[in-house]
Amino acid sequence: MNEIIIIGGGLAGVEAAWQAANGGARVRLFEMRPVKQTPAHRTDKLAEIVCSNSLKSDEPGTASYLLKEELRRGGSLVMEAAATTRVPAGADETFVRGWIRRYGGGWQDGSRAGFAIRGRDDGFLGFAGLVDLDLEHREGELGYMVAPSARGRGIAPRAVELLTRWGFDELGLIRLELRIDVQNPASERVAERTGYLRDGVLRNVHFKEGLRCDLGVWSRLRQD
Numbered sequence: 694m695n696e697i698i699i700i701g702g703g704l705a706g707v708e709a710a711w712q713a714a715n716g717g718a719r720v721r722l723f724e725m726r727p728v729k730q731t732p733a734h735r736t737d738k739l740a741e742i743v744c745s746n747s748l749k750s751d752e753p754g755t756a757s758y759l760l761k762e763e764l765r766r767g768g769s770l771v772m773e774a775a776a777t778t779r780v781p782a783g784a785d786e787t788f789v790r791g792w793i794r795r796y797g798g799g800w801q802d803g804s805r806a807g808f809a810i811r812g813r814d815d816g817f818l819g820f821a822g823l824v825d826l827d828l829e830h831r832e833g834e835l836g837y838m839v840a841p842s843a844r845g846r847g848i849a850p851r852a853v854e855l856l857t858r859w860g861f862d863e864l865g866l867i868r869l870e871l872r873i874d875v876q877n878p879a880s881e882r883v884a885e886r887t888g889y890l891r892d893g894v895l896r897n898v899h900f901k902e903g904l905r906c907d908l909g910v911w912s913r914l915r916q917d
């Protein structure tokens with residue numbers, strides 16, 4: 694079989710190498726860093742995102758959406774990694790204060806309940822909470838974020854399990870939900886590991902901060 698040689702392990706090079714190798718080709722990928730650094734890159738790692746902000750809009754009808762959608766439909770590894778690790782843009786002081794106020798108010802009126810995830814010794818590890826709580830109808834939606842430095846340690850499933858138990862046992866809820874972008878397999882694994890079942894998919898819904906996506910609805914019932 695012919696060998697494919699790819700020069701440069703940036704975003705494009707790594708995607709091309711992965712796709713070609715997946716298609717059965719033998720691939721050799723050459724990356725010059727760290728022997729020769731570029732003015733833009735900061736690390737010696739493959740697929741470093743040389744990026745001031747984001748991969749731009751995910752609004753259907755824009756050029757950057759179309760390009761990314763083509764990549765997604767082609768089973769892009771880079772797009773999957775980007776979707777799994779994305780964070781809200783523009784988290785400035787106003788955003789943070791508004792967010793804390795919403796959770797403070799939510800705790801008072803029973804419409805939200807947010808918790809810091811803390812380790813015994815290593816401080817703040819993330820956030821988990823009932824991002825939407827309906828005590829009257831005994832339902833709630835869970836959400837969580839794990840700090841990048843704390844990922845890969847099973848913290849998300851542990852937090853989801855504890856919150857789920859708290860919701861059922863202490864709040865008397867009947868149904869809990871997780872809403873997960875279908876492009877986020879890591880969170881889907883958390884849902885599976887914590888006993889949530891996928892009810893179905895809401896197509897092209899507003900997700901957060903101007904992002905739209907196909908959203909899987911996962912649920913766990915008190916009697917499950």
Ligand SMILES: Cc1cc2nc3c(=O)[nH]c(=O)nc-3n(C[C@H](O)[C@H](O)[C@H](O)COP(=O)(O)OP(=O)(O)OC[C@H]3O[C@@H](n4cnc5c(N)ncnc54)[C@H](O)[C@@H]3O)c2cc1C
Nearest residue numbers: 701702703704705706723724725733743744745746747748
């Ligand atoms: C300051 C800055 C900010 C940016 N901000 C954004 C942004 O916010 N959003 C956005 O979408 N895009 C942004 N970009 C553009 C960004 O660079 C591209 O989106 C993305 O990195 C392009 O990927 P690539 O694989 O084509 O190139 P790169 O990621 O640059 O990859 C090229 C790779 O080839 C290697 N290489 C080059 N020559 C050789 C050689 N002879 N031998 C071996 N290896 C070689 C390099 O070391 C590098 O790893 C920004 C660029 C810069 C400079």
